[in-house]
Amino acid sequence: MQDLENLRYPLGNFDFGQSFSLAESKQHIATIGALPAKLTELVGEWGDDRLDTPYRPEGWTVRQLVHHLADSHMNGYVRTKLALTEENPTIKPYDEGAWADLPDSRLAVAPSLVILESLHQRWVAVLDALDLAGLKRTFHHPGSDRMFTLAEQAAHYAWHGEHHYQHIFGLAERNGWGSRYE
Incomplete structure (x- = not known):
């Protein structure tokens, strides 16, 4: 069995505090855009037996991960809109x-x-409609007591989606679930 840290963080941890170019941000936005189809292709036809399997010992089930992605990304979307309509909310x-x-x-x-x-x-x-100035708009996160730019947020959510996708994909590989139709 893989070590627990690799199961928890298949992509490694996200490095906060970075700045990103417009081209890098556009790639992050494209990654965010691609996640729903990619995730649906992987789990859309899975039955309860697979969906209720934890991706690692003491981890969430696939079902919980999918619902978590929707919850988290809804919050991310609202944070984006707040940052674009208020000064550093x-x-x-x-x-x-x-x-x-x-x-x-x-x-x-x-x-x-x-x-x-x-x-x-x-x-x-x-x-995708934002220029570099728009991607530099910020919001304050009281949990970490720091400001985030929308460019950093886009990078983080691109990582976040792929992070959880890899949890599920890795589980499928370890269990020999090569096809969603098996």
């Missing part, structure tokens, strides 16, 4: 672990896949 953090235990985390994944598809379409439209 203080955002509202949320307890992602508590959210992952609410009753909607036990639903089929289809509603969250639909949310991600629609949400990312809107989010990418907003982000």
